[in-house]
Amino acid sequence: MIKFVPTNGIVKSTKLDFDLLSFIFSRFVKLKRRKTLRVERSKRSYSYYYDKRKVICINTNEGTSLKFIVATLLHEVRHCMQLREECAEMNFNYTSYWNYYSSPEEKDARKFEKLATEVCKIYNQYKIIESKFKKYDLDIFKELCHNEKVDSNDLQKETNNEQQNIE
Ligand SMILES: [Zn+2]
Numbered sequence: 001m002i003k004f005v006p007t008n009g010i011v012k013s014t015k016l017d018f019d020l021l022s023f024i025f026s027r028f029v030k031l032k033r034r035k036t037l038r039v040e041r042s043k044r045s046y047s048y049y050y051d052k053r054k055v056i057c058i059n060t061n062e063g064t065s066l067k068f069i070v071a072t073l074l075h076e077v078r079h080c081m082q083l084r085e086e087c088a089e090m091n092f093n094y095t096s097y098w099n100y101y102s103s104p105e106e107k108d109a110r111k112f113e114k115l116a117t118e119v120c121k122i123y124n125q126y127k128i129i130e131s132k133f134k135k136y137d138l139d140i141f142k143e144l145c146h147n148e149k150v151d152s153n154d155l156q157k158e159t160n161n162e163q164q165n166i167e
Contacts, residue, residue, distance in 0.1 A: 001026045002077065004056075006039040013041065014064045017127075021073065024122050028115075029077055031084065037077070049076035051083055066123060071116040078112040079105065132158075 002025045004018040011018065018039065035054070042048065042057035049056050056076040058069065082090065082105050094100035133139055136155050 001034045002029050002031060003034065003036045004039050004073070005036055007041070009041050010039050010058065010060070013060050014066075014069050016066060016069060017123075020123060020126060021070070021119075024119055024126075025073070025077065029081065031081060035080065037080065039073070047072045047076065049079045051080065054080075066120050067116055070119045070123070071113045074115055074119070075109045075113045078109040082108065 002022060004022045004025075006018045038053070038055040040055060040057055042059040044057070045059060045061070047057060047059045047062070056073065058072050058076075062068065090103075090105050092105075094103065100106060132155065
């Protein structure tokens, strides 16, 4: 299980739901113990993970979109996972950019980033559920408790339209 604890600054600049991201990541990021990772804006010109402080620093100058943030979180979380693997021998001391870029841990982290497309899809679909709950008052039982004549077909229509768009 993984829990992201973002700073106000990162929430403000990304407007993202880090509780939802924690939930999605927890389904496939397997760590032996529950990990709480702080997420903050990087003061440097790059994003990184600092294991000692359990913090992911994201360079928001490079981007604040869902896709960018998810890809960066995946990359940095992968470094956190790598450090807990016994086969890993990493010192993160690189003599050159090429040396860093072609290191096994960077290759592995970039591969993990590729899951961003799927994570973003789940995130967006979940947000649609939330907005439909609001739009159609699904948290109250209009028909049952208020005896209201509601046009219950609206949600059905909207869903059908979306379905057609997919097909
Ligand atoms: Zn990296």
